[in-house]
Amino acid sequence: MNAQVRILEWPGSTADNDPLALWDAIAIARAVKGTANADFLVSGVEIDSRDVVPGDLFFALKGEATDGHRFVENAYKAGASAVVVESPVDGPHVLVNDTSAALEALAAAARERTRARIVGVTGSVGKTGVKEAIYAALERSSRGAAHRSVKSFNNHVGVPLSLARMPLRNRFGVFEMGMNHAGEIAGLTMQVRPHVAVITTIAPAHIEMLGSEDAIADAKAEIFAGLEPGGTAVIPADSPHFERLRDAARPYAEHIVSFGRSDHADVRLLDAVGAPCGGSLVTADLGDRRVCYTVAEPGDHWVSNSLAVMAAVRAVRGDLAAAGLALAEMEGLAGRGARVEVPASGGKALLIDESYNANPASMEATLAQLGRTDALRRIVVLGAMKELGSHGPAYHAALAGPMGKAGLDYAILVGEEMGALAEELGKQAGASLGKSLTFAHCANVEEAVDVLQEYGLERDDAVLVKGSNSVGLASLVSAMSKQEG
Numbered sequence: 287m288n289a290q291v292r293i294l295e296w297p298g299s300t301a302d303n304d305p306l307a308l309w310d311a312i313a314i315a316r317a318v319k320g321t322a323n324a325d326f327l328v329s330g331v332e333i334d335s336r337d338v339v340p341g342d343l344f345f346a347l348k349g350e351a352t353d354g355h356r357f358v359e360n361a362y363k364a365g366a367s368a369v370v371v372e373s374p375v376d377g378p379h380v381l382v383n384d385t386s387a388a389l390e391a392l393a394a395a396a397r398e399r400t401r402a403r404i405v406g407v408t409g410s411v412g413k414t415g416v417k418e419a420i421y422a423a424l425e426r427s428s429r430g431a432a433h434r435s436v437k438s439f440n441n442h443v444g445v446p447l448s449l450a451r452m453p454l455r456n457r458f459g460v461f462e463m464g465m466n467h468a469g470e471i472a473g474l475t476m477q478v479r480p481h482v483a484v485i486t487t488i489a490p491a492h493i494e495m496l497g498s499e500d501a502i503a504d505a506k507a508e509i510f511a512g513l514e515p516g517g518t519a520v521i522p523a524d525s526p527h528f529e530r531l532r533d534a535a536r537p538y539a540e541h542i543v544s545f546g547r548s549d550h551a552d553v554r555l556l557d558a559v560g561a562p563c564g565g566s567l568v569t570a571d572l573g574d575r576r577v578c579y580t581v582a583e584p585g586d587h588w589v590s591n592s593l594a595v596m597a598a599v600r601a602v603r604g605d606l607a608a609a610g611l612a613l614a615e616m617e618g619l620a621g622r623g624a625r626v627e628v629p630a631s632g633g634k635a636l637l638i639d640e641s642y643n644a645n646p647a648s649m650e651a652t653l654a655q656l657g658r659t660d661a662l663r664r665i666v667v668l669g670a671m672k673e674l675g676s677h678g679p680a681y682h683a684a685l686a687g688p689m690g691k692a693g694l695d696y697a698i699l700v701g702e703e704m705g706a707l708a709e710e711l712g713k714q715a716g717a718s719l720g721k722s723l724t725f726a727h728c729a730n731v732e733e734a735v736d737v738l739q740e741y742g743l744e745r746d747d748a749v750l751v752k753g754s755n756s757v758g759l760a761s762l763v764s765a766m767s768k769q770e771g
Contacts, residue, residue, distance in 0.1 A: 308453055309343065309392075311368065315380050317395035318370065318388035324378040328367045331450045333389070333443065340365030345389050346372070347443070354385065386443075393446035393477055402433070402456045403602040406478045408463045408471055408509050409486030410502060411648045412591050414438055414622055415583070416486050417462045419595045422612035424458040427605035432458040438642075440464035445474045458602060466492040466673060468505045475512025482601040483509045483539070484520040484594055488527045489647030494675025503527040507534035516540045518601040520594055523551035543601060545593035553597045558589045564659075565614075568592055572600065579610030583618060585655040587648075621760060623652075628766045633745030636661065637766055640752035641759035644671045646681045650688045652752055657692035661748035664694050665741075667734055667762060669753015670701030679706035686710040689723065696741060697725035700734045701757055731758045735765050 307327040315322040329341035335357035338344055344361035346354035346369055358369050358377075368378035370388050382388040397404075407417045417434060425432035433456045435448035440462040452459050463474040475483070488503045496502050507530070510519050519535035521528065523546035535542050545553040556576065557569040565582045566589050581592045592613050599609040618624035621642030627634040636659070640652050649671065656664055666689070674681050683706040689697065699708055708727040728734040743749065749766070753759045 306455075308451070311378075311380070313395070314343065314368075314370075314392065318380060318382050318391045320370070320380040320382035320388060322368075322378075322380045323374070324368070326368045326378045331392070331447060332361070332366075333447060335360040335364060338364035338366050340367075342366050344369045345385050346370065347385050347389065348372075389443075389450060390446045390477070393449035396449045396452045397477065397479055399454055400452060400456065400459065402452070402459045403482075404478060404480045404514075405458070405460045405482045405484065405598050405602060406463055406475060406480030406509055406512065407460065407484045407486065407598075408440075408465075408506050409484070410489035410491040410506070410645060411651070412486040412587060412594075413440070413462050413464070414619065415588070415616075416484065416591050416594055416598075417460050418619065419591065419609075419613060419616055420484075420598050421458075421460045422616065423595065423599050423609035424460065424602070424604050426612055427608035428457045431456050432460065434460040435462050438462065438464065440474075442470070442473065445477055449477060458604070463509060465505055465508075467495050468501065469508070471505060471508040472511055475509045477512075479512050479514055480509070480517065481514050482518045482520060482598050483513055483535075484598050485509065485522065485531060486591065486594055487522050487647065488525050488531075489645050490674065490677065490681065491645035491647075492673045493677055494673045499527065500530065503530050504534065507531055510535045510538040513538045518543055520545065520597045520601065522546055522590070522594070523548040523554075524590070541601070543597045545597045546590060551593075553593045553600075555589065555593060558586075570596060572596065572606075577606055577610065580614040582614055582616050583623060584658075585651060587651040587655075621755070621763075626767065628743070628749075630743035630745050630747055635743040635745065635747040635749060637763065638748065638750045638752075639763050640750060641669070641763050642755050644669065644753045645674075646671065646684065649685055649752060652750060653685070653688040653692045656694075656748060656750045659748045662744055662746040663696065663748070664692060665696045665698075665738075665743075665747060665749045666692075666694055667698045667700065667738065667749065667751045667753075667759065668704065668707075669731075669757030669759045670703035672703075672754040672756055674703075678703055682706040683710040686714060690714070694723055697723055698734050698737055698741075699725060699727045700729075700731060700753060700759065702729070731762050734759075735762050738762070738766070 311322040311326045328343040332338045332342045333345050338361045344366045370380045421434035433452045461478045465471045518541040519539035521531040523544035543552045547555045554571045558566045561567045564584045569578045624639040628637045726737045
C-alpha cells in the first residue's frame with residue numbers, strides 16, 4: 287500500500303462534517319446578540335486593523351488610547367469580510383451595543399460549541415513556552431486539529447480573542463492565562479473552562495502588586511476554579527508552594543498530577559544529561575511507564591517544563607510519542623530564548639534573545655545556562671525587572687551571585703532599577719583580589735546599543751539579552767542582528 291492510499295484511507299471523524307468557515311453572519315449575530323446587515327463568512331478574528339487579512343472579522347474595540355471604529359475602513363481595505371461595530375457603517379457588519387462585550391460573547395459561543403479537550407496554562411515563568419510545546423505535541427498527533435493562543439495573548443482581551451478564533455473542527459485547544467493582580471485569572475479561567483489546568487512555577491513576578499510569593503501562588507491557583515468536571519490540575523512538585531497549590535486544586539480537580547524531581551512527583555525526573563544539540567536527554571517516570579525523550583531547548587528549566595508538557599498531554603489523552611518529538615524539535619521563541627547568529631568581528635556570535643520578560647527566577651535560570659554555553663566570551667545585556675515594588679533593589683542586587691557563577695566577561699545593565707546591581711558589583715570589585723567583572727550601567731537602550739557596539743563582538747562570543755519587555759531590549763536585539771561584522 288503506497289503513501290497516497292494510506293492518506294486517503296486515514297480514518298475520518300465527526301469533525302470532518304463540520305463547516306469549514308470559522309463563523310457565519312447568523313452564528314455571530316446570535317452569539318453577540320447583534321444585528322447583521324448581510325450574509326457573510328469569516329475565517330479569522332482580529333482587533334488590530336494592521337493585522338487584518340482577507341476573510342477576517344474585525345472587532346472595533348474602544349480602548350483608553352484609541353477607538354477601533356476609526357480603523358474600520360482600513361480593515362475593509364485589508365480584506366475584512368465584516369466588522370463588529372457600535373454604530374452602522376457602509377459594508378458588511380454586525381451592530382452591537384458594546385464591541386468588547388460582543389468579543390467576550392463570541393468567545394463564550396466558541397467555547398460552548400467546541401468538542402475539543404482544553405488545556406489552560408499559567409505560571410510565573412515558562413507559561414508561553416509550555417503552552418507552545420503542548421500545542422506542538424497535540425497539533426502533531428491530531429493532524430493539525432489543535433488550536434492555541436498565539437504570542438502572549440493571555441489577558442482580558444487576548445483570551446477571548448483566542449477563544450473566538452478556535453475552529454469548530456479542532457480536537458484540542460491550549461490557552462495561556464496571565465495576570466498581575468489577584469482575581470484576573472479567576473475571570474479568564476471561567477471563559478476558558480479547561481479540562482486540564484497547568485501551573486508551571488511560582489516566582490516573584492508581579493510581587494509589587496501582590497506583596498508575597500504566597501499571594502502569587504494563590505492568584506495563579508485561581509485557574510483551578512474554572513476546571514470542567516472530572517478535570518486535572520498539573521502542579522510543580524518541587525515548588526515550596528506545592529502543598530498550597532495542591533490544597534487550592536482539591537475542591538475543583540478530580541485528578542492532581544505533580545511533576546518534578548521530588549520523590550513524590552507523579553511525573554518524576556529520573557535522569558537528564560546533556561544532548562549534542564545543546565538541550566537534554568530526559569528520562570521520566572510516569573508511574574506506570576518510563577519515557578525517554580530529547581528536549582531541544584537548553585537549560586534545567588526546560589527539563590522541568592518538559593515534565594509539565596508530558597503531564598498535560600497525557601491528561602488530555604494525547605500522544606506521548608508526539609510530545610517527545612515536539613520537544614525535540616522546539617526552537618526558542620523570539621524574545622523567549624531564540625538563539626540566532628549575529629555578525630561579529632571575524633565571523634558570527636551567538637545571540638540568546640530573552641528580551642520579552644524577566645523576573646528573578648528566569649534571570650537566574652538563563653544566567654546559569656549562559657554559564658554552560660561554550661563561547662569565547664560571555665556577555666550579558668540585562669534590563670531592569672519590573673513590578674517588583676519595594677523588593678526591587680534586593681532582587682536586582684542579588685543577581686550578582688548568578689552572574690559570578692556564569693563566568694561572565696562583560697555586562698551591560700540597562701535601566702534605573704539596575705543601579706542596585708551596579709552598586710553590588712562595584713562592592714565586589716573593590717573587595718576582590720581576583721578578576722572582577724567589567725560592566726557598564728546605561729540609562730536606556732539607546733545608550734546600551736552604543737556601549738555594546740563600542741565593546742565589539744568577536745567570533746564565537748555568546749551574548750544574552752534579557753529584561754522586562756517595557757525596557758525595550760527588543761530594539762537592541764534588532765540592532766545586533768542588522769549590524770555589519
